[in-house]
Amino acid sequence: MTLRDSDPREIGGYRTTERLGSGGMGVVYLARSASGRRLAVKVVHAQYADNPEFRTRFRREVAAARQVSGAFTAPVVDADADAEHPWMATLYIPGENLGAHVRKDGPLPLPRLRELATGLAEALRDLHRVGVIHRDLKPANVMLAEDGPRVIDFGISRDAHLYDDGQDLTETGRVMGTPPFMSPEQLADPREVGPAADVFSLGSVLVYAATGRGPFDSVSPFETATRVVTGAPELDGVPPELRPLVEACLDKEPKSRPTPDELLAMLEGRPVPARPTAEAEAAAGPRRRRSRWVAAAAAAGVVLAALASLLVVRAADGDGAATGDVPEGWRPWNVQLKKEKKLPATVAPDCLNAYEALYCTTESTKAVKLDPATGRELWHKRFHKVTTDASSDPPGERRMIGAAHGLVYVHDLRSVTESPTGEIDQQYAVQALDAGTGEVRWTEPTSRTDPTVVTDGEISAVLVGETVFMPDGKGKAILRVDARTGTSRGSASIGGEVDDMRFLLPAGDRAALIHQTVGGDEGTTTHVTFLGGDKGQDRKLKPIRGLLAPLGTDRGDLVLLRTDDMEIKVTHQVRIDLRTGERQELRLPQNLSWTEHRWLADGIVYGESSGRVFALSVRTGRTLWDRGTSVNSLGAPVVAGGTVYFGNISGRMLALDTATGDERWSTLAPKGTPPADPLAEEATRLVLDGDALYAALPGSTVFSIDVTQHRNTPGPAR
Incomplete structure (x- = not known):
């Protein structure tokens, strides 16, 4: 970030x-x-x-x-x-944390699971030898480095020697850790926590790495905590070769769990070191009995009381996201941006967060800067008045292109004309506004958008590094404009016919132009060109037969989707390396409907149709989950902290677990929100900054909620 x-x-x-x-x-x-x-x-x-x-x-x-x-x-x-x-x-430590890796690429194969188990056992042995107990071992705190896993974040670690002396800084009633990966003794009585708690967490982490879920996962952190203390772990999917080791780690009795040295012996096939003598075990008896008694009490309510301390309990999504990571002085807010009364509420404002503020364009006459904490308007800029002679179609919309160099870039509609045959021509310009004052720094005219060059099916210009790319006024070339000054950096020819379908989107440090020609001797053909910020840096690839629609970029690849011959079903994904132009094609395990809404986020394709949401990994081609939900007509999601957030056409919010698709919570539309227009072209647009979710609805309503304040119960946004 x-x-x-x-x-x-x-x-x-x-x-x-x-x-x-x-x-x-x-x-x-x-x-x-x-x-x-x-x-x-x-x-x-x-x-x-x-x-x-x-x-x-x-x-x-x-x-x-x-x-x-x-x-x-x-x-x-x-x-x-x-x-x-x-x-x-x-x-x-460069690399991905285990939680993010499993969500994107799926569970680890057996060889990597063994490597992970060995690395974590070695890390715990290293910690425990110097008297340190980690107490928050979880997927988000395991980095998958090139030379093996590394354990990070000692934020709630403790010195075992201080524990032996009875000096504990954990306040009464507070629970330290992340419930799905905590040990029973952590939830029951923090003063009972010893090195064996880390071994229990190691077992839970291995289950997650092998299956994509924790061994005690449930619908709420409270139920999860109760299962940790009293329930049996769910181990379906754990390879048989590792199951005995995992079961030993997840023993409810701390003294019965293996030590890191014993784990390493089990993994290496060596004899397990001898356990303490019977006399030593007998001496530990009273403490063991007390631990079991406390666990029983926890199941009756102690755990629930402890979990009520939201300032200390980490989020149950396994990523350790803190509650309340919102702008200073934030409170829930709901504002109505003014618009021209003659326009129907068919398009939502387009917003982006930059420079500690929220910038939005309305579908009519202005761009605004809002305080992200309160929704208060800090400035507004009225656009050039749209001229139109169209008899039926309303003026088009404005969009935010991006922000850089202290500027925000807006795609501004200038005129709408209608030909004698009824064809609509919309003329636009790109404007750079000073982020602090709203003053216009430069303006550059650009072409019509029906249906020539678009980005994600929406706008006609993209910001990449120091350059804004946009089509010229005739739809024949892509202009390169210096993002700071608005001066020309040359152009690149598009080719083909104006009526061909074209897409323009960011692709690493370049822009990707996808140009589809239909018919002719070659049939449908897709042309891909990577455009550099300066003339001479362009790379035109060999044409690809068939109709391919761009989805986005992932790990240095441009990702496109291919349809069948009838252009009804999506059958394959095509990945093109942004550096070399090399192409790979992967058949999808299930055909997708060409009409379904699809969005690429963090290596996962999310799609929705009539309230059914699916997730498909573009790295493996595997369908991760397919769920019916309580909300339909969803818009493009945002993803963070193991959760994917959606908004629908009327302002309802939906949060799903990225790993399982389980519904975490949903909301009703905020009070006072105008009803959705039946002709609305799209759903709510979302922006996420930390835990503050900003939603823009058709009809120029923008509101903000704290995503940590919802717990599986539908209700009004607060």
């Missing part, structure tokens, strides 16, 4: 370059040292910095992390627990 205006540009002498994420304790940035070494720098949230207990916990985290060798974790490079905002810098 790009840095926000409020983010520091330097921490402890290290230059920040990117925001990696936000969790319960603080924000993590990607930074560089003076020598160029990449670091992950964690900065404590401002609201916690003045809390003496929290500072003590942070000092403990730093001390604990420094004791570990770094062979299986992220080694500490530098830290300052006494700074105004305490921070710690560790070596940056």
Whole structure:
């Protein structure tokens, strides 16, 4: 994620370059040292910095992390627990976390599961040898580095020696950890937590890696916690070769779980080290009996009381997303942007978040800048008045193209004309507005959009790096315009007939032009050209037979979908390497309807038809899930933290688990929202910033909710 205006540009002498994420304790940035070494720098949230207990916990985290060798974790490079905002810098580990990898690419095969189990056992052995208990081992805290898994985030770790001395910083009634991957003793009594809790979490992580779900997953964190304490794990899908090891890790009795050394022996086929003597076991008896008694009490309600502390319990999605990661001073809001009364409410405002603000265009006369915390209008810019002689069609719409260099770019309708034969011609321009004041910095006319060049079926210009790409006024070429100044950087010929279908979309550091010709000796043909920001950087690929529609980009590839000969079903996906132009084609396991809505997000195709939502991995071609939902007529989703969020045409929100498709929650339309126009062309458009979800409805309504405030119960947005 790009840095926000409020983010520091330097921490402890290290230059920040990117925001990696936000969790319960603080924000993590990607930074560089003076020598160029990449670091992950964690900065404590401002609201916690003045809390003496929290500072003590942070000092403990730093001390604990420094004791570990770094062979299986992220080694500490530098830290300052006494700074105004305490921070710690560790070596940056490139790669994907286990949770994200499984959601995108599916469960790990057996060889990789063995490698994961071995790496995690080695990491826990390294931690426990120096007296450190992690206490929050979960998929999001396991990085899949090139040289094997690494365990990260010691945010709630503890020193086992302090535990033995009875000095515990965990306040009464608080639960530390992530419920689906916590041990029974963590949920029942935090003072009972020892190294065996990490082994239990290791077993849960292995089940997730093997199946895509946790062994105790349920519809709510409360039910999940109860299953952890009293229920049997669900192990269907775990390979038989690893099942005995997983079952041993998930034993409810901490003393019965294997140690990391025993796990390594089991994985390597060596004799398991001898267990403690009978005398030692007898000495531990009273404590074991107390643990079982506490577990029984937890099932009767202790767990539910502990889980009520939402400030400490992590989100149940397995990604550790903190609650309340919203702009400072945020509250739920709902505003109605003014529009021309003569226009029907058929198109939703188009919004983007940039520069600590929300920028939206209405379907009529203006662009606005809104305070993301309150919805208050900070400025508005009225556009050029549209001239039209069309008898029936209303003026078209404006769209946000993107933001860069302190500017926001808008696709602005200028005129609508109707020919004697009834053909509609819409003329547009691209405008660059100063993000701070709304003043126009430059304007460049562009072509009609019916049906020549479009992006995602919607707009006629894209922003890529330093260049805005747009069709010329005749639809014969793509113009390159300097994003800062609006000056020309040349053009590229499109070719073909004006009536051919064309698509323009960002593709890495270039724009991708997809041009479809229909009929002729070659039949339907798809042409792909990668356009560089300057003349001479273009790459035209060999034509591809058949009709291919662009879906988006994924991991350096342009992804397109191919139809059958009748152009009714989607049968294959085609991936084109953005660097080399090499092409791969993969047959889909089930044909998709060409008329279904489809969106690519984070390596997954989401589709919806009449309330049925499916998810398909474009990396494996495998259908991940297919679910009926309580909401239909959905629009393009946004994805974060293991959840995919949708909005429908009337303003209902829907949240689904990305791994399973299970419905997490849904809402009714916000109170006071005008009813949806039956002629509305699309559903609600969404923008997600942290935990703040912004939704724009047909009819110029924009509202905001905190996604953490909904728990599986439909109701009005609050």
